[in-house]
Amino acid sequence: MPATARKPDASRRSERSRRAILDAALDQVGETGYEKLTIEGIAARAGVGKQTIYRWWPSKAAVLLDAFTAVSEDAAQGQHELPDTGDLEADLKEVLRATVDELNRDVYDRPARALAAAAVTDPALAEEFNRRVLGPQLDLYVERFTAARAAGHIADDVDVRVATDLLVGPLAHRWLLRTLPMDHAYADRVVELALRGIAA
Amino acid sequence: MPATARKPDASRRSERSRRAILDAALDQVGETGYEKLTIEGIAARAGVGKQTIYRWWPSKAAVLLDAFTAVSEDAAQGQHELPDTGDLEADLKEVLRATVDELNRDVYDRPARALAAAAVTDPALAEEFNRRVLGPQLDLYVERFTAARAAGHIADDVDVRVATDLLVGPLAHRWLLRTLPMDHAYADRVVELALRGIAA
Numbered sequence: 001m002p003a004t005a006r007k008p009d010a011s012r013r014s015e016r017s018r019r020a021i022l023d024a025a026l027d028q029v030g031e032t033g034y035e036k037l038t039i040e041g042i043a044a045r046a047g048v049g050k051q052t053i054y055r056w057w058p059s060k061a062a063v064l065l066d067a068f069t070a071v072s073e074d075a076a077q078g079q080h081e082l083p084d085t086g087d088l089e090a091d092l093k094e095v096l097r098a099t100v101d102e103l104n105r106d107v108y109d110r111p112a113r114a115l116a117a118a119a120v121t122d123p124a125l126a127e128e129f130n131r132r133v134l135g136p137q138l139d140l141y142v143e144r145f146t147a148a149r150a151a152g153h154i155a156d157d158v159d160v161r162v163a164t165d166l167l168v169g170p171l172a173h174r175w176l177l178r179t180l181p182m183d184h185a186y187a188d189r190v191v192e193l194a195l196r197g198i199a200a
Numbered sequence: 201m202p203a204t205a206r207k208p209d210a211s212r213r214s215e216r217s218r219r220a221i222l223d224a225a226l227d228q229v230g231e232t233g234y235e236k237l238t239i240e241g242i243a244a245r246a247g248v249g250k251q252t253i254y255r256w257w258p259s260k261a262a263v264l265l266d267a268f269t270a271v272s273e274d275a276a277q278g279q280h281e282l283p284d285t286g287d288l289e290a291d292l293k294e295v296l297r298a299t300v301d302e303l304n305r306d307v308y309d310r311p312a313r314a315l316a317a318a319a320v321t322d323p324a325l326a327e328e329f330n331r332r333v334l335g336p337q338l339d340l341y342v343e344r345f346t347a348a349r350a351a352g353h354i355a356d357d358v359d360v361r362v363a364t365d366l367l368v369g370p371l372a373h374r375w376l377l378r379t380l381p382m383d384h385a386y387a388d389r390v391v392e393l394a395l396r397g398i399a400a
């Protein structure tokens with residue numbers, strides 16, 4: 001039955017094109033920055049026609065946000081919550097060390113910087129970035145802290161969203177504005193000081 | 201003695217031009233972003249010749265960093281250290297509330313965002329920005345925490361540079377990436393949680 005036999009092939013080709021487009025968007029934005037990112041540039045790099053991109057995405061922002069969502073999902077390896085071994089300090093150190101490693105990887109650093117810089121100056125892009133990429137990441141901390149509060153591991157009066165900022169803010173500040181280098185020891189110090197502040 | 205009479209006039213004119221150029225640089229970068237900021241644009245806006253700018257500054261980055269240094273100095277109103285009333289919590293709340301107010305002011309927000317976005321993607325500009333503008337601001341916290349540690353108000357083992365990140369990181373993250381709005385209550389919560397973590 002050639003009709004059904006063709007369908008999986010077409011679907012595989014579509015998926016290959018989709019991944020090629022997302023990879024091309026990440027590579028391109030890392031090289032040129034967000035402002036100079038174009039659908040034409042992404043299409044040329046991915047070896048597809050512009051119309052193929054416009055069939056699936058309405059704008060370069062939409063392509064890039066899908067590309068980052070894919071990167072985040074690859075990094076999460078199917079895990080959609082933070083580790084919860086019952087040892088909050090150990091769990092958060094594991095997560096923040098992994099975050100430091102990710103921020104220090106060149107393949108992540110350049111496109112992530114280009115996107116973050118665009119969000120700094122473009123409120124509409126920032127809103128989408130928060131809704132699609134950053135918000136869901138921060139929610140994982142909020143959920144972990146909420147569980148820790150229910151288990152009596154952090155104080156009852158702690159605002160779990162502010163506690164989240166206390167953990168991710170220092171790393172983001174150091175990374176975005178390049179104030180100082182970051183390593184695992186830094187991640188550990190941030191967790192230790194922040195946890196002393198919110199401990200039960 | 202016309203020679204000495206002319207000199208103060210020339211000096212006043214120079215100072216007027218210098219301020220006009222710095223103001224024009226801030227206005228211009230707020231409108232166009234750093235990438236599209238040009239010496240020509242600054243000169244036209246300030247009503248001076250390009251050569252006047254090049255006589256004093258080698259590049260647009262140099263103009264902009266001087267402009268920001270001037271803004272910071274105006275905001276500091278001659279105070280080159282954080283308040284030290286002996287009540288660390290009250291002092292830090294005052295400083296962080298003022299920071300929130302500054303970040304929420306339109307006149308500061310747009311040029312500051314343009315400069316921060318440029319620092320995110322341009323390592324050389326980031327280095328100058330840290331050396332000239334951000335580093336000296338962070339040093340004020342380090343000095344205040346060092347005094348508090350000497351006075352026994354925070355724990356002996358606290359790394360005062362990490363403690364600084366714990367205070368400024370959450371505000372910077374929320375402001376730069378626009379995750380959520382910021383107000384005085386937020387500044388207070390950050391200070392309270394961070395101080396619980398570093399208290400003696």
